[in-house]
Amino acid sequence: MSGAAGHHPGFIRTYIFSTDHKTIGIQFLFTSLVMLLVGGLLAMLIRWQLGWPGQPLPWMEKLAPDGMPGGVMVPEYYNMLFTMHGSIMIFFAIIPLLVGVFGNYLIPLKIGAADMAFPRLNMISYWLMPPAIATVCAGFFVQGGAAASGWTAYAPLSTTLGPGQVCWIVGVIILGTSSILGSVNYVTTVINLRAPGMSFFRLPLSIWALFITAIIVLLATPVLASALILLLMDSTAATHFFLPAGLIIDGVAQPHSGGQVLLWQHLFWFYSHPAVYIMILPAMGIASEILPVFARKPLFGYHSMVYAIAAIAVLGFLVWAHHMFTSGMNPTLGTSFMASTMVIAVPSAIKTFNWLGTLWRGSIRLTTPMLHALAFVSMFVIGGLTGLFLAASPVDLYVHDTYFIVGHLHYVLFGGSLFGIFAGVTFWFPKMFGRMLDELLGKIHFILTFIFFNAVMFPMFNLGIAGMPRRIYDYTGYAHLAHVGGLNRMMSVSAFCLGLAQLLFIVNFFWSLWRGRRAGNNPWEANTLEWATSSPPPHGNFVTTPTVYHGPYEYSRPGASQDWQPQHQPAPAAH
Amino acid sequence: MTPRLVRVVISGALGVAWPAAAWAFGGSGARVWLPESYSTYAPAIDQLFYVVLGLTGGVFFLVQGTLLVFLLRYRRRPGVSAHYTHGNNTVEIVWTVVPALILVGLLINSQTVWSHVRGTPPPHDLELEVQGEQFAWNIRYAGPDGRLHTDDDITTINQMQLPVQQTALVHLASTDVIHSFFIPQFRVKQDAVPGLRGRLWVTPTREGQLEIVCAELCGLGHYRMRGFLTIASPEAFQAWLAEQTQGGT
């Protein structure tokens, strides 16, 4: 159990090897924001090649002499770029931002606990992340370069690549370990450390989402870790779990026998489809948290929102092979995965309609966090709806592995997860750092991000419908793609603008950190427990453990003197 | 906040994005959309695509429109407080059941097309094998004995021909990594997986010159793993095949 408030650990224990969940959350925040920037920069290089295939970028030769000799990108380097972009964004930016940052920072505060159940385990879970990042990124500096088989690392391609791919496998295993440790902690904390009166159905939606996400992580990540260990052994220890007999690679007959190529895909997607929900449920929780605050209205359909999250979590384990409709698996199996995938659209629809219900007859304030939360709803709808094209397996036969998929996943992971992350960071920044972000800068950043995000990602659907394959270094040789150059250039220009717009976020973040207006305990006039303590909260979070009297979304209750009703204050009159 | 500055930023951003779009489309004028269809099942797949497009398009406008209306209609107004409600079970049931019914309909629709394209293939006029290899397509036709994998097989690299209006059964294989046999105009894609024998069938509907795309990342030459497909009259096809035999022996 965590230590009581009031003792003063030294500098190293306070800021580096801290066991305080808030410090760990902020460590995750800075680390993963840096990785978000790195992943974004890699995307800029990808867009350069797609916008102007083969055009030199002379200054890049210094940074990547092997990858861009004379500033002209080589195909191997392009493959490394999209592999590392995807891997960094998923494993080192979005998952740690949603689960690491908000899970750590919010869970104890919002349930009224002094810290996590296992603070030391929590610290280890953060401190596994830098070595994981270093190992994966070390690939850029080893012979042959970084991993280049996509973030999906399909065997046998992934076993034929050099040491960079091995770095990737080892790094992701380390990261998986960090995730597992983190989620053991979250699950235990939510079950055991809730403040008096905080029943499960008084938990804020963000905590429900993080709690269920942690359960998904706990059930799915070990499968990924096992698969990665098998892949590692296939790559380095001459086993052949995924390698069948008769392979001839680079003209050399391979000694393997008995392996199954599709086994990797089944194991990988058994983790990676639930991973999509690991990356979207917490963002849904954040949106469900922010919409009521700025609509000054109770969340519409609290119980169905909770059941929808639970349904998504369960169904999320039954749909993995919808990524494999073209893989040659039995068509009957395809039918069952098509059915389960369509079923999972229902809880997503329920959530969307309840968000709209929350806005209905509200008193809406368009603050920066609210704008991001609204963008989350709006963009997640596009991500979800385009998923139906992929669920309808005959259509998937055509659009699978084209830019349609790239568009879909960016609407889910940028339009969904990242807008959710921006909403969360701008909403809880005052709590984390005690100061307000600048609203004007925040709004300008939001508008530019929203416009340019759509300008980059929406045309991807058109490209996919026109039959442009993904992961392609140069599309100019294909007759059916002769007319997509202009569109690609427009997308690239928008991508660069999207990248530049993020400077506003960085400026706002650091300027406000030191110069922002003082926040006070509860700048948004919100109900949940984190707003009951100071900003930032002290070590141990609460001076006295709060008692919870009602649910988290008591806004605009008739007859009350103020339009919010904090969870730790008894309501003036029973309803 | 100063709404004027925000408005300036919006128009500025649109001012960059719109001319860029105009520049992008101005040159070619061609629509970036479904390529022409060349197989018997392409129209069914396209039709399903349009069904999904209509469905999702409808939901898209419904949801985004409602969102926009609510944002305008329910902006904070002095003296007007939000309506206090925790929800309504009737609407919850409605918006659970209605999407579920629509999805069942879509599932039935999709399954019909799926079992046509992917189920038991119809009787075929021609059998061939396509074997992916880093970074080429090896095409194998049966020789005079009519059987694949015998001494008189006819093989080509990256050159495939099919007779129009005849059903071809294509076996897929790979010697090294996964490739994916993709012909956009046929609306079909199937992985060539090492250790497995894949299968697809197709009946081309008209003559033409198409390209075979590799749709599964297979290494550094993935982008240039391109084959050429000619759909010819049955006579021209037979003549071409005979020529290949002579060239091969």
Ligand SMILES: [Cu+2]
């Ligand atoms: Cu999936």
Ligand SMILES: [Cu+2]
């Ligand atoms: Cu290939």
